[in-house]
Amino acid sequence: MEGKMPAVITSITLNTRTYHNVLIEPTLINFFYGKNGVGKSTIADCIRSGAGVVPSLSEYEVLVYDRTFIDSNIRAEGMSGVFSVNEENIRIQEEVKEKEAALEKHRSQRTELSSHYDELQKQLPAIQSKLETDCWGALTEFRTNLFPEAMKKKRNNKNGFIGELLKVTAPAQHEVDEMRSIYEAAFSTDSTAYNKMPSVSVVRIEQIAGYDLLAKAITSRADTPFAEFVRAIGSIDWVQSGHEHFSEKAGDRCPYCSGKLPENFEEQFASCFDDAYECERSAIISFQSNYERLMQAALNILNQNLQHPFPRNDFSVYTDKLETLKAKHELNKSRLSEKISSPTTKVQLEPVAELMEELNQIIQKMNAAIEENNSIISERxxxxxxCTEMIWEHMAFVTKAYVEKFHSDIAEVNGHLSKLKKSLNTLGTAITALQNEIAKLSLQIVNVDATMNSINDMLINAGFQGFTVKKKRGEPNKYQIVRDDGSTARGLSEGEKNFIAFLYFYHKILGRERADSEFKDRIVVIDDPVSSMDSSALFIVSSIVRELISICHNNGCAEKHDSPRFIKQIFILTHNSFFHNEVSYNRLDTDDFHCVNFYLIKKENNTSTVVHCTKKDAFGRTPAIEQNYTPVYNAYRTLWREYKEASSPIVLKQVIRQILEYYFIQICGYKGEQLSDLIKKEQDLFIKQNSDGTENRDLLLAVDSLMHYVGANIHGLSDGYDYIDDSADMEGIRETFQQIFTAMNQPQHFDMMMQSV
Known part of the structure; x- marks a missing residue:
């Protein structure tokens, strides 16, 4: 809780009877006020049992005064004795004090180390959580999109996923595409095995017979006159082409000029071409045939491969290269046709071998995937x-830096924890040794007589007569309440029983039940201690409770480190407003805000709630600072609280009138007219100067209006004279009210009441 000093009990969660998940965050001193039946005793019961209490109270003695305590201890068979210190043996007392101081120091050190240990322990899940967040985020794509089936049982379980990741002893980087290929086959629902695609025989143009003739001009070497004439005009290809196309159609006429051809023209034409020419021309035609045959066979295979059904085949690059190959092939066909038509022309073909090799490589790669698929299907x-192992290895590699940081941080924290554990064990041994030494020394200086005598003195001081507390006959370490004649006191009144029980409780806080028992620090709970008591008993109980509160308060004051501080936390619960004010009136000061809490317990529709009573006083000297307020008010203080909370001029003026009448007329003894006259003598307090130098008499008019009705009807408001303009300035009304106290020379009363509510 902000601004509050933490005490032993840091929180109480109430989930029983009429409470439903109500959280209380107490400090050192805690006052609870509530009517009978609202649930005060439930809080006492929870602290006694530890239900909903954080932390464990095993190292403290929890002492609860309530009806259960009274019924358990004020019985005819007697009360267990309370051992208190015998003041005669001062030397041993001093030795015990020294050892108790050392014990307290060791315990304080242990508490500090335990707190540090607990804080370090909290770092472990925080480090784990950071690792989970970092790795979970870094591997989202792997979990959700790329490899979901490989981690099916863990991909939606962050803790299980990270646990599996930490099991990887040898992180390794793998190609994601390779893992994806294996994954799709291994985890696919398709169980089909596929035939491999055939590759093609690479056509190496330069190795086909006749390739060298492509770059050679093929001409005839015949020496007939007609052959020499054709060569002279450079028309061998033209003559041959014309003959091939028109010889059968032209008959004995020239197809170009229609002239009569010589009878031996065919002989002369044939004489133009020697055997070498014909042989080379036939070789080119053969080259063309072989080339086109080889290429067509390869293209048929390459085209058929495009229809292969394997779903993971990627033909994008393959298709581009195939189209390039086809284009080159068409260009080569055109150039070969040109060479055959014109043997003297030199041609150069586009190379196709490199493209075909690249296509074979693509086929080989796709076949490898097909082989892997078929292998996976056979060994799924x-x-x-x-595949799963590869994926986890790769993910461990991706998150390697996070995991290394995790192990480093865990090792560092565990190292500190190990050292702290060793120190805590050493302190524990020292504390046990001191406890044993103190117990042995205590046997020499404690007895039950001092407690008995103190209780009897308090009974006399409170006016109780006719019975006392004495040692029980035959049981020296037990008390019994007896009458003056020595008989067991029976028929004690409720108030008498409660008072004796409280005195016994008080001494249990100060003492111990066994002479050799350890005196532990206390958590004290006091639930309605003044039930059925008269005023004198109530006064004594209130005084005792204030003493106990002071002991607890010493824990919150550094300057009181040498004062008793064995009550580490105290809870006071009551329905008695007088008792509440008696024990808490001196704890409302802002200096005690850090170590004092006030609570109001309410109950509506059989549901109890606990209101923490803090506020910011808009009209106080420190309006921004949180402060405590008591839930118990008398009638006059209630008027001042209404004054602070008034939100309309009508309500504000009515409350002001009642305050003025109560304080100045009923308490101070002024009469209405007298009060008005005294205020008029100080009228300068109500006159201000405007910025232009003129007088502002608004406050003077306001005070005249207020004083007109003060004292007119002390016992109530007059219906005939109480109409007030609700458009009046709230700030002006409040200023006027404050100036009245100044005019009456009592500004300190105004300040006190404004601070007290």
Missing amino acids: KSKQAE
Whole structure:
């Protein structure tokens, strides 16, 4: 809780009877006020039992005064004795004090180290959480999109996923595409095995017979006159082409000029071409045939491969290269046709071998995927395991930096924890040794007589007569309440029983039940201690409670480190407003805000709630600072609280009138007219100067209006004279009210009441 000093009990969660998940965050001193039946005793019961209490109270003695305590201890068979210190043996007392101081120091050190230990322990899940967040985010794509089936049982379980990741002993980087290929086959629902695609025989143009003739001009070497004439005019290709196209159609006429051809023209034409020419021309035609045959066979295979059904085939690059190959092939066909038509022309073909080799490489790569698919299908379970292992290895590699940081941080924290554990064990041994030494020394200086005598003195001081507390006959370490004649006191009144029980409780806080028992620090709970008591008993109980509160308060004051501080936390619960004010009136000061809490317990519709009573006083000297307020008010203080909370001029003026009448007329003894006259003598307090130098008499008019009705009807408001303009300035009314106290020379009363509510 902000601004509050933490005490032993840091929180109480109430989930019983009429409470439903109500959280209380107490400090050192805690006052609870509430009517009978609202649930005060439930809080006392929870602290006694530890239900909903954080932390454990095993190292403290929890002492609860309530009806259960009274019924358990004020019985005819007697009360267990309370051992208190015998003041005669001062030397041993001093030795015990020294050892108790050392014990307290060791315990304080242990508490500090335990707190540090607990804080370090909290770092472990924080480090784990950071690792989970970092790795979970870094591997989102792997979990959700790329490999979901490989981690099916863990991909939606962050803790299980990170646990599996930490099991990887050898992180390794793998190609994601490779893992994806294996994954799709291993975890696919498709169980089809596929035939491999055939590759093609690479056509190496330069190795086909006749290739060298492409770059050679093929001409005839015949020496007939007609052959020499054709060569002279450079028309061998033209003559041959014309003959091929028109010889059968032209008959004995020239197809170009229609002239009569010589009878031996065919002989002369044939004489133009020697055997070498014809042989080379036939070789080119053969080259063309072989080239086109080889290429067509390869293209048929390459085209058929495009129809292969394997779903993971990627033909994008393959298709581009195939189209390039086809284009080159068409260009080569055109150039070969040109060479055959014109043997003297030199041609150069586009190379196709490199493209075909690249296509074969693509086919080989796709065939490897097909082989892997077929292998995985035949060994699916083992391939799934192999694939999963690869994926986890790769993910461990991706998150390697996070995991290394995790192990480093965990090792560092565990190292500190190990050292702290060793120190705590050493302190524990020292504390046990001191406890044993103190117990042995205490046997020499404690007895039950001092407690008995103190209780009897208090009974006399409170006016109780006719019975006392004495040692029980035959049981020296037990008390019994007896009458003056020595008989067991029976028929004690409720108030008498409660008072004796409280005195016994008080001494249990100060003493111990066994002579050799350790005196532990106390958590004290006091639930309605003044039930059925008269005023004198109530006064004594209130005084005792204030003493106990002071002991607890010493824990919140550094300057009182040498004062008793064995009550580490105290809870006071009551329905008695007088008792509440008696024990808490001196704890409302702002200096005590850090170590004092006030609570109001309410109950509506059989549901109890606890209101923490803090506020910011808009009209106080420190309006921004949180402060405590008591839930118990008398009638006059209630008027001042209404004054602070008034939100309309009508309500504000009515409350002001009642305050003025109560304080100045009923308490101070002024009469209405007298009060008005005294205020008029100080009228300068109500006159201000405007910025232009003129007088502002608004406050003077306001005070005249207020004083007109003060004292007119002390016992109530007059219906005939109480109409007030609700458009009046709230700030002006409040200023006028404050100036009245100044005019009456009592500004300190105004300040006190404004600070007290």
